[in-house]
Amino acid sequence: MGDTERLSLLVGDGTVPSGAEVEVPVMNGFAAFTGDFVLDIDRAWEVVYGFARTRTVPPGEWCES
Template sequence: MLLLLADTPGLKDVEVPVMDDPVKFTTDFVLDLDQAWRDIEEFIRTGDATRVGNWCEL
C-alpha cells in the first residue's frame, strides 16, 4: 500500500475509517480536500502515480 505525502503538511492529525476502524494519519499525509481531488483526477487522467507527488510505502 502507498500513501501520498502532503506537499505542505496539514494543520492537525486526522482519523479516517479504514475497514470500519478509525486510523490516525499524521499531518505528513493530510491533504487539503481540493488538492486531494486534483491529485485523484490527475492520476485517473494519466494513470501515472508519480506525476501526483511523493509516495510512502507501508
C-alpha cells in the same frame, strides 16, 4: 505481504501539523492519518481525479508502507 497489500502514501502538504490526526473515509469506514500524509482538499481531489483519469502516479514524495 503480496503485491495487492502494498500501499504508498503521498507526503502531506503541511495543511495539518505532523502530530495531529485526521480521519479519512476509506472503503467502508474511516482511517486515521497523521498530518504527515494529509493534503488540502483541493489538492487531494486533484491527485485522485488525475490518477483516475490518466492512470499515472501524480508527482510528489511518496512513501511505501
